[in-house]
Amino acid sequence: MNIVKEHITEKEESLILTNQRAIFWEGKNALILSDLHVGKAAHFRKHGIPIPDEVFKNDLDRLEGLIRYFKAEQLIVVGDLFHAEANTNMQYFVNWKRQFQSLEMTLVKGNHDRLSEFWTSKLQLKMVSRLEMKPYLLLHDPDEEHTHSFTIAGHIHPGVLIKGKGRQKYKMPCYILYNRGLILPAFSNFTGLNSRFKRKDAVYYAFTESEFFRF
Numbered sequence: 001m002n003i004v005k006e007h008i009t010e011k012e013e014s015l016i017l018t019n020q021r022a023i024f025w026e027g028k029n030a031l032i033l034s035d036l037h038v039g040k041a042a043h044f045r046k047h048g049i050p051i052p053d054e055v056f057k058n059d060l061d062r063l064e065g066l067i068r069y070f071k072a073e074q075l076i077v078v079g080d081l082f083h084a085e086a087n088t089n090m091q092y093f094v095n096w097k098r099q100f101q102s103l104e105m106t107l108v109k110g111n112h113d114r115l116s117e118f119w120t121s122k123l124q125l126k127m128v129s130r131l132e133m134k135p136y137l138l139l140h141d142p143d144e145e146h147t148h149s150f151t152i153a154g155h156i157h158p159g160v161l162i163k164g165k166g167r168q169k170y171k172m173p174c175y176i177l178y179n180r181g182l183i184l185p186a187f188s189n190f191t192g193l194n195s196r197f198k199r200k201d202a203v204y205y206a207f208t209e210s211e212f213f214r215f
Contacts, residue, residue: 010150138152139151173206
């Protein structure tokens, strides 16, 4: 796994954007991501769409690599850690999590996070509706108004559309940085990219496996 980094400073705190769809907050030794959607592959199979488990397992391989690379002490998911009802992917995730017994894990509840306390307990997971970690407010939906806080959020699955030669078009996932917040890309590769979400006051940090592009 190739980790490419883009350093930014917001509210006098250092944040590292990575091309692996997560950021690292150096001051808190925390890895922050959004929209992992554990259980999505199994949910699709249950409804007759043959999505292989490798899609889900590859996401967890990337996450494991990031935790070990940064030596993170905290993992914070700003919504949609889970996708749907409990299924076989859930138990796999519980088993995967056991290798990080000392990792403090917090979920800022998203619109898909509807699992019972049974599963959050098995994961030793703290779940909150929003998380204030000064100078930031972490939440799932960036559309909520918090005029006095710099927010870190997800939910949008942001992407940018790049026009190539002729009729060629390329989509890349991105981070969106604006005056009051930062929107994270969806961590899972098994998500679409929303290139229609626009902010005039924003800087877009798009990325590939090898580099960042700023728009």
